[in-house]
Amino acid sequence: MKVTSGTARDEPSDLLSAEAMARRRDVVRHASRTTLRRRRLVGNGTRIACYVALIIALIPLVALIAYTIERGVHGLSVAFFTQAPVPAFVPGGGVSTAIIGTLIIVGLAAVVAIPVGLAVSLFLVDRRGKLAATIRFVADVMSGVPSIAIGVFAYALFVVPSHHYAGIIGSFALAVLMLPIIIRADEVAMRTVPDDLWDAALALGARPSRVARSVVLRTSLPGIVTGNLLAVARAIGETAPLLFTALGSTVFETNPFQPMDAMPLRILTDGTQANAHLQTVAWATALVLVAFILVLSIGARTFAAYATRHAR
Amino acid sequence: MTIGKEGGALERSEHEGILPAPRSGVAALITRRSRRPKGRIYAGIRWGGTLVFVAVVVTLVVSLVWQAAPAFRHSGFSFIFNGTWNPDTEQFGAGVFIIDTLITTGVGLLIVIPVGIATAAALSEFLPRRLAAPLSTCVDLLAAVPSIVVGLWGLLVLVPLFQRDVEPFLQKIPLLKHLFGGADLGSGILLAAVVLAVMMLPTMVALTRTALQGVSVADREAALALGGTRWQVVRRAVIPGARSGIQAAITLAMGRALGEAIAVALLIGGGLTLPHSLLANGTTLGSAVVSFFSEAIGVQRSAVIGLVVILLAFTTVVNIGGQLFLRGRASTRRGAPVPDDFSPDTEVVPA
Numbered sequence: 185m186k187v188t189s190g191t192a193r194d195e196p197s198d199l200l201s202a203e204a205m206a207r208r209r210d211v212v213r214h215a216s217r218t219t220l221r222r223r224r225l226v227g228n229g230t231r232i233a234c235y236v237a238l239i240i241a242l243i244p245l246v247a248l249i250a251y252t253i254e255r256g257v258h259g260l261s262v263a264f265f266t267q268a269p270v271p272a273f274v275p276g277g278g279v280s281t282a283i284i285g286t287l288i289i290v291g292l293a294a295v296v297a298i299p300v301g302l303a304v305s306l307f308l309v310d311r312r313g314k315l316a317a318t319i320r321f322v323a324d325v326m327s328g329v330p331s332i333a334i335g336v337f338a339y340a341l342f343v344v345p346s347h348h349y350a351g352i353i354g355s356f357a358l359a360v361l362m363l364p365i366i367i368r369a370d371e372v373a374m375r376t377v378p379d380d381l382w383d384a385a386l387a388l389g390a391r392p393s394r395v396a397r398s399v400v401l402r403t404s405l406p407g408i409v410t411g412n413l414l415a416v417a418r419a420i421g422e423t424a425p426l427l428f429t430a431l432g433s434t435v436f437e438t439n440p441f442q443p444m445d446a447m448p449l450r451i452l453t454d455g456t457q458a459n460a461h462l463q464t465v466a467w468a469t470a471l472v473l474v475a476f477i478l479v480l481s482i483g484a485r486t487f488a489a490y491a492t493r494h495a496r
Numbered sequence: 497m498t499i500g501k502e503g504g505a506l507e508r509s510e511h512e513g514i515l516p517a518p519r520s521g522v523a524a525l526i527t528r529r530s531r532r533p534k535g536r537i538y539a540g541i542r543w544g545g546t547l548v549f550v551a552v553v554v555t556l557v558v559s560l561v562w563q564a565a566p567a568f569r570h571s572g573f574s575f576i577f578n579g580t581w582n583p584d585t586e587q588f589g590a591g592v593f594i595i596d597t598l599i600t601t602g603v604g605l606l607i608v609i610p611v612g613i614a615t616a617a618a619l620s621e622f623l624p625r626r627l628a629a630p631l632s633t634c635v636d637l638l639a640a641v642p643s644i645v646v647g648l649w650g651l652l653v654l655v656p657l658f659q660r661d662v663e664p665f666l667q668k669i670p671l672l673k674h675l676f677g678g679a680d681l682g683s684g685i686l687l688a689a690v691v692l693a694v695m696m697l698p699t700m701v702a703l704t705r706t707a708l709q710g711v712s713v714a715d716r717e718a719a720l721a722l723g724g725t726r727w728q729v730v731r732r733a734v735i736p737g738a739r740s741g742i743q744a745a746i747t748l749a750m751g752r753a754l755g756e757a758i759a760v761a762l763l764i765g766g767g768l769t770l771p772h773s774l775l776a777n778g779t780t781l782g783s784a785v786v787s788f789f790s791e792a793i794g795v796q797r798s799a800v801i802g803l804v805v806i807l808l809a810f811t812t813v814v815n816i817g818g819q820l821f822l823r824g825r826a827s828t829r830r831g832a833p834v835p836d837d838f839s840p841d842t843e844v845v846p847a
Binding site: 223224226227230231233234235236237238240241242244245247248249251252299300301302303304306307308319321322323324325326328329330331332333334336337340341344360363367391392393396417418420421422423424427428448451452455456463466467470473474477478481482485 | 537538541542543544545546548549550552553555556559560562563610611612614615617618619621622623631633634635636637638640641642643644645646648649651652653694697701725726727728730731748751752754755756757758762782785786789790800801804807808811812814815816818819
């Protein structure tokens with residue numbers, strides 16, 4: 185005991201010879217040194233491995249953005265934003281159809297999904313019990329439904345009976361896609377409203393509708409705005425729900441009851457053609473689309489951070 | 497919880513706030529007693545929105561199953577187990593698509609699980625906060641890049657790269673080279689899996705990071721006090737403590753990969769036979785829908801919708817699993833407040 189404790193220095197032991205003690209001391213020192221070395225080695229090794237993993241994770245992002253900018257920036261021009269697409273091997277043309285189509289389709293989807301999502305989350309936020317828990321669970325599971333399934337659903341529901349593709353059917357698909365995301369984001373934002381505020385408002389005699397409007401919505405507005413912006417950012421880049429609904433078009437179309445072009449559809453049709461000009465158009469469209477989405481998501485985050493800092 | 501935290505990541509905000517509303521009994525009572533017209537309008541709005549949402553979900557499932565029914569009647573169980581898909585002879589079997597879906601998702605997970613957990617560990621445990629916060633945002637932003645752009649990037653950048661460098665290299669590795677037989681096509685199952693891994697990564701990292709950060713300081717300090725190194729703390733205390741959250745991250749990322757259609761359709765090559773190697777062409781459920789839907793008519797269209805139903809069943813099961821893992825974390829995490837569900841209030845005011 186005394187020997188291995190390490191505090192034993194030079195006092196002679198009754199039990200062991202000085203030589204045996206020295207030998208044991210060496211063994212202990214050696215063991216502790218190797219253990220320490222191993223701990224350091226493993227610790228540093230794994231830490232470096234984690235850093236390497238982080239770098240690997242960042243490579244695709246950097247490569248993607250760099251490639252999109254490199255390929256797309258040449259395609260940007262005034263005509264790109266103002267003209268309709270032209271056939272292959274014809275110079276010029278633009279994607280005004282796709283930009284206006286995306287704005288109309290996503291705008292209509294947001295106009296429907298945001299109020300409905302708000303109503304559902306107001307329903308959920310002050311409710312306990314099985315019904316609310318089930319709806320909450322369904323919304324969570326729904327947010328993982330593949331977008332292609334939602335596209336085919338919209339097709340089966342509207343295109344099959346009407347025998348007609350239309351931008352507004354694409355809006356419906358995107359609204360279905362956004363709804364569960366919006367519901368959960370809104371509810372989470374409303375949860376940040378302190379209980380005292382609800383109770384105080386109710387104690388003043390305010391009706392629940394008044395509480396919802398003047399207290400809950402007003403207090404949680406930054407969170408709701410952020411969540412909805414992120415949902416829109418998600419919807420704007422989706423291709424699969426539009427493929428069998430809005431269909432795509434090469435004429436400038438602002439009537440949502442007609443087939444419409446959208447930026448993801450334009451990227452898909454032009455990008456897969458073996459034609460340098462069309463590919464440039466596709467990448468320029470991708471650049472504009474990614475810029476849209478990044479502005480929306482970064483804007484949402486910045487707004488959330490700003491609102492948190494300036495809250496009350 | 498701060499608002500900023502909720503808005504921090506799209507993926508994350510979908511999965512947070514699982515605990516039921518912390519409403520007091522009095523408030524709920526007053527809410528329920530409202531009989532005035534304005535109260536009725538407000539209740540109507542709330543119930544109306546909820547009914548719309550429930551109706552959409554029910555219609556989604558019913559209409560897809562309805563449209564797929566002719567194909568199920570046509571092929572019976574062979575629709576799921578048969579591996580032949582031949583519209584000319586009206587043979588519709590999704591077997592190959594199901595297997596290809598599972599292989600691409602599985603290989604993608606093999607890549608993304610270690611990378612994702614290590615990245616999350618670096619961000620939440622090793623790097624200083626000042627560096628970790630912007631890098632976390634960067635990884636989150638990868639989720640914002642549309643899948644069509646990722647797919648096109650894979651088609652134009654990764655296909656040549658795989659064909660020229662990666663695949664010949666893999667074929668030289670002893671033992672493993674049997675997995676990578678066949679021609680270097682570039683596109684194929686392996687490439688699809690790699691791109692799926694890229695798409696799963698932000699989900700995986702965001703959820704794992706949240707889970708790691710949820711492990712209590714007490715657990716970490718206990719492990720440190722026992723003489724653990726930083727790595728040992730992570731390995732023995734943090735990761736086991738976050739196990740449920742990491743399982744949720746894996747399953748939810750998997751759900752995303754199973755359902756990805758457009759990017760996979762661009763990259764997997766469209767083979768209709770059982771794959772003999774990871775470099776072979778294949779067709780997943782999602783990519784089959786993208787490739788076959790437009791030309792399909794009659795029973796074939798119904799069969800393609802049947803593929804959507806199978807896909808929907810897969811992803812629903814996986815997502816339910818993921819949500820249960822998330823809820824498991826919320827209710828068993830030590831130091832976390834007891835969920836409102838279990839409070840005696842529930843008995844006083846039944847909702």
